[in-house]
Amino acid sequence: MMLKYMYIDESGDLGIDGSEYLILSALLVENPAVLDRIIKNMRRNKFKKELKKAVEIKANKSSKELKICMLQKLNELIGAQIFYVVLEKKKLHSEFLKNNKHKLYNYVSGKLAKQMLLDNLDLEIRIDKSKGKQLLQEDFNSYFSKILKEKSSIKKIIIYHSYSHSWSGLQFADLLSWSCFQKFEHNNNEYVDIIKLDQEVYHVW
Numbered sequence: 001m002m003l004k005y006m007y008i009d010e011s012g013d014l015g016i017d018g019s020e021y022l023i024l025s026a027l028l029v030e031n032p033a034v035l036d037r038i039i040k041n042m043r044r045n046k047f048k049k050e051l052k053k054a055v056e057i058k059a060n061k062s063s064k065e066l067k068i069c070m071l072q073k074l075n076e077l078i079g080a081q082i083f084y085v086v087l088e089k090k091k092l093h094s095e096f097l098k099n100n101k102h103k104l105y106n107y108v109s110g111k112l113a114k115q116m117l118l119d120n121l122d123l124e125i126r127i128d129k130s131k132g133k134q135l136l137q138e139d140f141n142s143y144f145s146k147i148l149k150e151k152s153s154i155k156k157i158i159i160y161h162s163y164s165h166s167w168s169g170l171q172f173a174d175l176l177s178w179s180c181f182q183k184f185e186h187n188n189n190e191y192v193d194i195i196k197l198d199q200e201v202y203h204v205w
Contacts, residue, residue: 007169011181014101025177035168056165059178085112
C-alpha cells in the first residue's frame with residue numbers, strides 16, 4: 001500500500017462579512033522531501049536576501065517573483081495533484097454554519113474530501129494548526145476522515161495539525177490557496193494559470 005502526503009490550507013476568512021470567497025486547497029504528493037529541497041534551495045540561492053529573516057514563506061508577504069518560482073517548481077513534481085474547494089459566501093444559507101466558524105470550516109473541508117478519489121493508498125495529512133483546542137481538532141479529524149473514506153479506498157488516514165513554518169508542504173498549500181483566492185476574489189488568473197499539474201476545483205453551493 002502506497003503512502004502519500006497531503007497538505008491543506010485556506011485563503012479568505014470564515015467570517016460572513018469578510019472576503020466574498022473562502023478557498024481550501026490540498027496538495028497531494030508522493031515525496032515531501034522534494035518540497036523541502038525546493039524551499040531550501042530558494043533560501044540558499046536566488047531568494048536568499050528576501051528570505052533571510054523569514055521564518056516561513058507566506059504568499060501574502062512574498063514577492064511576485066518568489067511566488068511564480070514556487071509554482072513553476074511545483075510543475076516538476078511527478079504524481080502530484082491539487083484540489084480546491086471554493087465557497088461563495090453569499091450563497092451560504094445555513095444560519096448555523098454562518099454563526100459557527102469551526103463547523104463551517106469542517107463543512108467546507110468535507111466538500112473538499114468528497115471530490116477526492118484516492119484509491120489503494122495510505123494517507124498522511126497535515127493541516128495548518130489553526131484549531132488550537134484538542135476537541136476541535138478531533139472533531140475535524142473525525143469528520144474529514146469519515147467523508148474521505150466514503151469516496152476512496154483508503155485503509156489508513158493520519159491527520160496532524162502542524163505549524164506551517166515547520167512544514168514546506170503547508171507553505172506550498174498556502175501559496176496554492178492564495179493563488180486560487182486571487183482568481184475568484186480578485187478575478188486574477190495569473191498565478192493559477194502557471195500551474196500545469198492536475199487541478200480540480202469544486203464549488204460549494
